[in-house]
Amino acid sequence: MKNNTQTLNLPNDQSTWRFLLSEMKPRGKFLTPFNIISIPIILLGLGLIIIRFIKGIGSITNLTQDTPWGLWIGFDVVTGVAFAGGAYVITFMVYILNLKNYHSIVRVTVLNGFLAYVFYAGALLLDLGRPWHVINPVIGNSFGTSSVLFLVAWHFLLYMVAELIEFSPAIAEWLGAKRARKILSGMTLAAVIFGITLSTLHQSGLGALFLMAKGKIHPLWYSEFIPIMFFVSSTFAGLSMVIFEGSISHKVFSDQISEKNHHAQNGIIHKLSKICAGAMFAYFFLQLLVFIHEQHWGLLTTGMGYWYLLEMIGFVLIPMILFIISYRTFNITLTRVAAVMTMIGVILNRLNVAVIGFKWEMAIRYVPSWMEFIVTLAVIFTEIWIFRWVITRMPVLRDSPSWVNKNE
Numbered sequence: 001m002k003n004n005t006q007t008l009n010l011p012n013d014q015s016t017w018r019f020l021l022s023e024m025k026p027r028g029k030f031l032t033p034f035n036i037i038s039i040p041i042i043l044l045g046l047g048l049i050i051i052r053f054i055k056g057i058g059s060i061t062n063l064t065q066d067t068p069w070g071l072w073i074g075f076d077v078v079t080g081v082a083f084a085g086g087a088y089v090i091t092f093m094v095y096i097l098n099l100k101n102y103h104s105i106v107r108v109t110v111l112n113g114f115l116a117y118v119f120y121a122g123a124l125l126l127d128l129g130r131p132w133h134v135i136n137p138v139i140g141n142s143f144g145t146s147s148v149l150f151l152v153a154w155h156f157l158l159y160m161v162a163e164l165i166e167f168s169p170a171i172a173e174w175l176g177a178k179r180a181r182k183i184l185s186g187m188t189l190a191a192v193i194f195g196i197t198l199s200t201l202h203q204s205g206l207g208a209l210f211l212m213a214k215g216k217i218h219p220l221w222y223s224e225f226i227p228i229m230f231f232v233s234s235t236f237a238g239l240s241m242v243i244f245e246g247s248i249s250h251k252v253f254s255d256q257i258s259e260k261n262h263h264a265q266n267g268i269i270h271k272l273s274k275i276c277a278g279a280m281f282a283y284f285f286l287q288l289l290v291f292i293h294e295q296h297w298g299l300l301t302t303g304m305g306y307w308y309l310l311e312m313i314g315f316v317l318i319p320m321i322l323f324i325i326s327y328r329t330f331n332i333t334l335t336r337v338a339a340v341m342t343m344i345g346v347i348l349n350r351l352n353v354a355v356i357g358f359k360w361e362m363a364i365r366y367v368p369s370w371m372e373f374i375v376t377l378a379v380i381f382t383e384i385w386i387f388r389w390v391i392t393r394m395p396v397l398r399d400s401p402s403w404v405n406k407n408e
Helices: 013-023 033-055 071-083 086-096 100-127 131-139 148-175 178-213 226-252 259-294 297-301 303-329 332-356 370-393 402-407
Strands: none
Touching (some): 071 178, 086 178, 086 226, 100 148, 100 259, 100 370, 148 178, 178 226, 226 332
């Protein structure tokens, strides 16, 4: 077990730059299966993005004036933000409820959430026909300050700042900046409270955007409770991502993790399965109430009805039951299976609302081009590269330097 808790002392600017340059160098094996697969896709995606900005959005996508939102909004933004929901749930549990058992995963969860928001905000620029107009919803131009888009835009921006502050003590520890670390650590609780408030608002705010699309979204997925559904589902979506990402990280970055945290991992996953089961029960019950109230029984025998049943039964009810069974039997493997199924269900739900069930009666339906898929994969792979770079250099999974505990 490696103990990577060394402290860096940076006496002058020159040594700081030397250190930063040395940190840019790759570590470990370069020709790994992940690198071999991801590098060509990232390069191809970068080329396609350049073409998109030179020739316009129509040059690489199948988007039209009738279907302006596609895969990049439906998956990269709407779905990705749900998966980033683990950050506000875990920070609430650690800093507000004072559940110290989850402290070992709080930094990696916040890092994952921060990178998700940064990259999905970047993906949003790709989907705008005129990206330079992205400032409009921020300043209220054209849309107005009372629009949902104005609120969501500000929630996004402020929440990214809050998550950066939450993660900043790890950056200060990496740089050996003791005084800065003390100041930033003192700001953490305020940033957490601010971030949780923002996150609960924009998770539901994304759903509120679709309230204006009544008549365009299939009745099985549209209701006035979409904002509540988006918020509730973001809790078990985010925690499922925590289970999934944590299981992979503990294998890939095992040398970064102390023996104590290794042993605690299964216990954390076990407890998260209970929370996921409870949140999924609430979500399924709310969906059932909405369905009964709207009297959509006749729609179940249609093609979209079967697709709806697949989502609700196959990827909400069944994984919820698996979470319950795995919690009662302490079956960690079953918990991980349930987490993956839940993630698939969240992807289906968000795509059904934003893409598949949107203008479902059109004669010519939107189908993403292969180039849209490549760009999406490039965004995800780039995020993973940066995530890996941070994990291997900063005290995210490993323990903080010894001087941190001495100063506190």
